[in-house]
Amino acid sequence: MPIPKVLGIETEYGIVVAGAPEANPISTSSTLINAYVAGLADRVEWDFVDESPGVDARGFAIDGGSGIELDTHLVNAVLTNGARLYVDHAHPEYSSPECISPSQALLYDKAGEEVMVRAMASARRLLPAGQEIVVYKNNSDRKGNSYGCHENYLVDREVPFQQLVKELVPFFVTRQVIIGAGKVGSEFSGSKATDVDFQLSQRADFFEEEVGLETTLKRPIINTRDEPHSDGQRFRRLHVILGDANLSERSTWLKLGLTAIVLAMIEDGFLQDLKIELADPVGALREISWDPTLQRSVLLQDGRRIRALEVQYAYLEHALEYVEHFGVSYLGNETDGPALLEEWGRVLQALDDDPMTLADTLDWVAKWQLVRGYQERHQIEVGDPRLAAIDLQYHDLRPERSLFRRLPMRRMLDETTVSWATSNPPPDTRAYFRGTCLAKFPGSIAAANWDSIIFDLGTDPLRRVPMMDPLRGTEAHVGELLRRVHSAQELVEALGS
Amino acid sequence: MAEREQVRKSSSTRPEVAEEEATPSAERSDQLKAELDDILDEIDEVLEDNAEEFVRNYVQKGGQ
Numbered sequence: 001m002p003i004p005k006v007l008g009i010e011t012e013y014g015i016v017v018a019g020a021p022e023a024n025p026i027s028t029s030s031t032l033i034n035a036y037v038a039g040l041a042d043r044v045e046w047d048f049v050d051e052s053p054g055v056d057a058r059g060f061a062i063d064g065g066s067g068i069e070l071d072t073h074l075v076n077a078v079l080t081n082g083a084r085l086y087v088d089h090a091h092p093e094y095s096s097p098e099c100i101s102p103s104q105a106l107l108y109d110k111a112g113e114e115v116m117v118r119a120m121a122s123a124r125r126l127l128p129a130g131q132e133i134v135v136y137k138n139n140s141d142r143k144g145n146s147y148g149c150h151e152n153y154l155v156d157r158e159v160p161f162q163q164l165v166k167e168l169v170p171f172f173v174t175r176q177v178i179i180g181a182g183k184v185g186s187e188f189s190g191s192k193a194t195d196v197d198f199q200l201s202q203r204a205d206f207f208e209e210e211v212g213l214e215t216t217l218k219r220p221i222i223n224t225r226d227e228p229h230s231d232g233q234r235f236r237r238l239h240v241i242l243g244d245a246n247l248s249e250r251s252t253w254l255k256l257g258l259t260a261i262v263l264a265m266i267e268d269g270f271l272q273d274l275k276i277e278l279a280d281p282v283g284a285l286r287e288i289s290w291d292p293t294l295q296r297s298v299l300l301q302d303g304r305r306i307r308a309l310e311v312q313y314a315y316l317e318h319a320l321e322y323v324e325h326f327g328v329s330y331l332g333n334e335t336d337g338p339a340l341l342e343e344w345g346r347v348l349q350a351l352d353d354d355p356m357t358l359a360d361t362l363d364w365v366a367k368w369q370l371v372r373g374y375q376e377r378h379q380i381e382v383g384d385p386r387l388a389a390i391d392l393q394y395h396d397l398r399p400e401r402s403l404f405r406r407l408p409m410r411r412m413l414d415e416t417t418v419s420w421a422t423s424n425p426p427p428d429t430r431a432y433f434r435g436t437c438l439a440k441f442p443g444s445i446a447a448a449n450w451d452s453i454i455f456d457l458g459t460d461p462l463r464r465v466p467m468m469d470p471l472r473g474t475e476a477h478v479g480e481l482l483r484r485v486h487s488a489q490e491l492v493e494a495l496g497s
Numbered sequence: 498m499a500e501r502e503q504v505r506k507s508s509s510t511r512p513e514v515a516e517e518e519a520t521p522s523a524e525r526s527d528q529l530k531a532e533l534d535d536i537l538d539e540i541d542e543v544l545e546d547n548a549e550e551f552v553r554n555y556v557q558k559g560g561q
Contacts, residue, residue, distance in 0.1 A: 012560040021554040090558035142552065147560025215561040241561060350522065357522045359529045373533050374540065389548035390540075392555055401543055408532050 002264035002330040003235075006154035006429055006470045007102070007256055009109045010095035011245050012088060012147040013116060014136035014395070017127070025090040032092050032133050033075045033085055035126055036119035046076035046084060047447035047454055056213050057161050057226035057236065078448045080423050080439040081111060082431030089216070091147050092116065092135065097431030098450075098470045101332030102257035102340065103412070104426050109252055110413055111421035113137060116397050118422075137245045138395035139202035142388060144187045146206045148215065149245035153260060154470060155236040156267045157228075164238070164263075165211055165222050167271040170278055171262050171315055172221055172242050173285045174308035176201045177294055178347055179255040181244035182364030184371055184391040185383075188286065196290045197382045198371060200364045202244040204289035210281050215241050221281055229450035231468040238263065247395065247404045248363045249412040254347070257331070257340040261319050264330050270322050276311055277301040292368060294351055309352055316344050332428065360410050367394050370403065433473030436482050437491070444488030457489050465495060 015032065017023035076086040082097030094112035099105035116135045123133045140146045155164070180200030186193035188205040199205075212220035223241045230237065240259065246252040265271050277300060278284045284298040288308045297305035319341060328337025350357050359369040371387050380386060394403045425435025434448055446456040455463045467473050485491045545551035 014555075014557050016555060021556075025558055089560035091560050136555075141555050141557035143556060145557045145559040147557060150561065216559060354522065354526065356529070357526045359533070360525075369529070369533060370536070370540075373537050377537050385549040385552045386544070388552045389545055392552065393543075393545065403540070403543070406536055406540070406543070408529070 002267045002326065003154060003156045004100065004330050004332060004471060005260035005264060006098050006100060007105050007260060008096040008098050008152050009105060009112075009149065009252070009256070010093060010152070011109070011112060011137065011149045012091035012093045013245075013397075014138050014141065014147065015092055016134050016136075017131055018134050019131040026087060028133055029087040029090060029092040030075045031126060032116075032119045032123050032135070033077065033087060035122035036085065036115060037075075037077045039118070039122050040079075046078060046086065047449040047452070051449075052227050053225055055226045057224040078434065078438055079115070080425070080435045081108065081421055082425040082429075082435035083108065083112065083115075085115065089147065092119070097425055097435065098429040099332075099426050099431075100428035101336050102253055102260060103336050104332065104428070105256050106249060106253045107413055107417060107421050108426065110249065110418045113247075113397060114418050114422050117399065120398060134401075135397045136392065136395040137247060137397055138181065138392070139245055140183065140187060140205075142183075142185070142187065142392070144189075146187075146203060146219075148203075148241050149243055150215075151240040151243055151256065151259065153238045153240070153263055154230070155238045155263055157232070157234055157236050159236070159267050161224070161236075164266060166277070167266045167274060168262065169210065169221060169281050170274070170276045170311050171259075172240075173278060173281050173298075174288060174311040175255070175258065176204065176244075176285075176289055176364075177308045177312065177351060178258070178344075178362065179243065179246060179251045180204075180289065180362075180364040181246055181251070182367035182391070182394075184387050186290065193290075198292055198368055199289045200292055201285075201289040203242060204285050207242065207282055207285055221285065230470050235470075244363070245395070246363050248361065248366065248409055250343070250361045250410055251363045253412060254340070254343060257336060258315075258344055260331060261322075261337075261340065262315060264326070265318055265322050268322070268326060270325075271315075271318060274314060274318065275302075276306065276314060292355070292364070294355065309348055312344075312348055316341070316348060319344070360408055363404075366404070366407050366409065367391065370394070370407070427475035427479070428471075430467040430470050430473035432475050433467060433478055433482075436478075437488075440482065441488040441491070455488050455492055457492060463492050465492065 015025055015029055017028055079085055084095040086093055096108040099108055120133055120135055181202045183199050183202050186196035186205055206219050207221055208218045209220040211222045213224050221242055223239050225239045228235050228237045243255055279299040279301050287298055294309055297307045299305055331337045355365050358365045371390055396402050399405055425431045437453055444455055446454045446462050451468055452464050452466045481494055
């Protein structure tokens, strides 16, 4: 039986100062986040005590070194929606709160975009005339520098990590045909890359290993960072670094939903007869990304060749059978599951028939149609910088400049709900407790992180309230209590009794 | 699995995923092309003035 797929997305955004290209990205990111936080009533710092990005899921730990950068400790805030907003690796980063369903995680990812839009507007007042901070939701600067959009999923600790790797890799390598964000050209340093006019993924050019602990160099398809931010005896937090930052709501929802379904199937041993093992996963990742016609096949270990769409069909067929046995409640509600399975089938069929019919649904198709349309209309060459500019500007978050916003994409959310989610937590996870405490008692909270809150009640010592189970601290558990108490003191006493 | 079967069959009232009516694909394809034409008519107004300089100046530090 699968455990609930608590999930969320953390995004490192691209950032520039229009009018001052030499601006320092770290101080620019700090200015942006400070501008947003200053507009909020109170601010609570992040607590780093339990961070351990050097612990490996394969069962060992490394000590700094090896290229893993620890946090910069620059600007770090917790929002009342339960999210974390901070500066990481010279980028502004928004880590969504823990969510109970793919559609809820989509909502809180979009709320992160709205936070960035508001932050840009707030920062505009702080900069000299003619300068403006601009934020991009993409993953590459087209010059070989990449930054991530990571997904996180709660996984049963009992699943052997090697099994996760074996049964996930073919899915991860091929899911880009659905959820890639698209890129003009390639940043891969090799002769094969020179013929790539357009590819499915922002990130495929940057992956070098099948499995590993790194996230900033020698990036692996499966990241082994073992930092559960919860009870490590029961849970694993699968940290997925492969994905692109999506703007299309459908793409984000499918990315989260399909991955959650595949993880549940692995937990239940439902993929053991899959019989798909790629001969060269890293090579296949690029081969597939570089072929937007989706016709090319990749080599399997048993000598067969297979198209990415066929691999996806194999996972979908298992998922359709799986739902008959196990239902869909592990996805947090009863509606996401059936809708995801239907959309998965529809999208694969359309990709096989005519991908362009999905220009209103998937990021890479929307971008490709725009780039090709512009190229044909103006009769320009493949390498024309205007096509690269369209690629970048697709991801520009300024409403008036965003090319994505001009496209007739199918929506799943409305602006009112997204706006609500910038300041209110999801009710169904511990993020509810974190966000509500912050909103109610900001002056009594010394620090917060994913699995605890530290209260400063004005008396020594500080009181740490652990939150080791992502499914406790929900509105159902503590909503009544939080509405009843009038002070943090009262709350901590009630919790302790 | 009786309990799960029941859970699956009971209909939830929370419409978290709004599905709109799908149009037949050929028709939808033509519609999308027409919409694209309109967007291409206006896109130069929002595109960065100097594409070459804009692309050159877009430099990021590597992240995760």
